[in-house]
Amino acid sequence: MSDKKIIAVLGATGAQGGGLVRAILADKSGPFKPRALTRDVNSEKARALAAAGAEVVAADVDDPATLRRAFEGAHGAYCVTFFWDHLSPEKELAEAGAMAEAAKHAAVAHVIWSTLDDTRRHVPLKDDRMPTLMGKYKVPHFDAKGEADALFTRAGVPTTFLLTSFYWDNLIYFGSGPKRGPDGKLALVMPMGDKKLPGIAAEDIGRCAYGIFKRGREFIGKTVGIAGEHLSGAEMAAGLTRALGEKVTYQDVPPEVYRGFGFPGADDLGNMFQFKRDFNEYFRGARSVDFSRSLNPELQSFDQWLSANASKIPIEAPAS
Numbered sequence: 315m316s317d318k319k320i321i322a323v324l325g326a327t328g329a330q331g332g333g334l335v336r337a338i339l340a341d342k343s344g345p346f347k348p349r350a351l352t353r354d355v356n357s358e359k360a361r362a363l364a365a366a367g368a369e370v371v372a373a374d375v376d377d378p379a380t381l382r383r384a385f386e387g388a389h390g391a392y393c394v395t396f397f398w399d400h401l402s403p404e405k406e407l408a409e410a411g412a413m414a415e416a417a418k419h420a421a422v423a424h425v426i427w428s429t430l431d432d433t434r435r436h437v438p439l440k441d442d443r444m445p446t447l448m449g450k451y452k453v454p455h456f457d458a459k460g461e462a463d464a465l466f467t468r469a470g471v472p473t474t475f476l477l478t479s480f481y482w483d484n485l486i487y488f489g490s491g492p493k494r495g496p497d498g499k500l501a502l503v504m505p506m507g508d509k510k511l512p513g514i515a516a517e518d519i520g521r522c523a524y525g526i527f528k529r530g531r532e533f534i535g536k537t538v539g540i541a542g543e544h545l546s547g548a549e550m551a552a553g554l555t556r557a558l559g560e561k562v563t564y565q566d567v568p569p570e571v572y573r574g575f576g577f578p579g580a581d582d583l584g585n586m587f588q589f590k591r592d593f594n595e596y597f598r599g600a601r602s603v604d605f606s607r608s609l610n611p612e613l614q615s616f617d618q619w620l621s622a623n624a625s626k627i628p629i630e631a632p633a634s
């Protein structure tokens with residue numbers, strides 16, 4: 315019988331959790347084995363994880379009893395919420411609370427909580443440089459995660475608070491890729507001014523989390539931040555130009571214009587970019603690339619990520 319310790323992984327069929335499951339499985343002589351949690355054990359992605367050697371277990375973060383069962387017997391748990399599925403910070407807080415309770419109930423020895431900065435510590439609600447959203451947030455999908463840190467601490471769960479970064483994969487899956495302007499030219503549109511944006515290959519988040527679990531108790535009770543590279547919009551556009559073989563320019567837009575783009579969550583993302591721009595020194599300081607590489611020696615640069623993924627970025631054909 316294997317004496318490997320179980321790491322229960324939420325979001326195992328998704329970006330962050332999937333990277334962690336694959337990192338654990340790739341280290342055949344490592345101390346851990348993954349328990350992949352999913353709402354549907356029969357989905358194609360769940361079956362692929364089982365075929366690769368993961369234990370696959372049904373759990374729904376909105377059903378606390380299933381979470382408690384799924385955490386039973388686990389040494390570690392990777393906890394992440396899914397803001398963009400529902401756009402509700404209150405739901406995110408409730409889900410994080412249920413995760414903390416389940417981890418406490420199962421006496422999990424090490425939780426990694428995938429969190430983000432509570433921007434209200436830097437931009438109080440009365441600061442009108444950016445609008446207050448949903449009554450009590452500046453950047454709802456950041457603030458609720460940061461606020462949820464206390465739920466893990468209060469439950470007495472041994473937790474590492476992991477600050478993640480902008481996925482470069484957003485260029486493929488989140489509509490953040492270069493767009494053709496009225497002049498037919500490709501532009502990368504972001505309200506970052508000339509400031510640098512910490513970014514990361516989504517797959518590397520799970521690999522860094524694996525590095526944290528391997529380091530034992532070292533980061534329990536600590537907040538640690540990760541990024542693959544910090545790049546300005548112009549540097550990202552130059553990388554895209556090289557990888558796509560077509561000129562991409564960086565187009566800085568004011569955050570208020572970005573907030574008005576009209577897609578669901580545009581106001582949240584406009585505030586998010588403004589926060590990253592206006593508090594750039596703090597934000598970058600919390601996400602060290604060298605530290606991330608010490609956790610995950612395979613950490614990808616933007617160019618490396620592009621060489622494997624640029625062909626998946628949806629690019630509108632030029633008008634003929």
Ligand SMILES: NC(=O)c1ccc[n+]([C@@H]2O[C@H](COP(=O)([O-])OP(=O)(O)OC[C@H]3O[C@@H](n4cnc5c(N)ncnc54)[C@H](OP(=O)(O)O)[C@@H]3O)[C@@H](O)[C@H]2O)c1
Nearest residue numbers: 325327328329330352353374375395396397478479480481
């Ligand atoms: N995009 C970015 O740049 C970025 C950067 C930093 C942080 N984030 C944060 O990352 C989080 C999302 O993580 P991700 O990108 O890894 O997610 P993802 O790729 O969208 O995958 C989410 C997975 O979670 C599972 N899931 C969804 N609802 C669930 C529920 N109620 N119970 C159990 N599992 C559920 C789904 O699996 P099943 O269908 O198999 O159940 C899905 O495959 C968001 O909160 C976002 O704010 C994003």
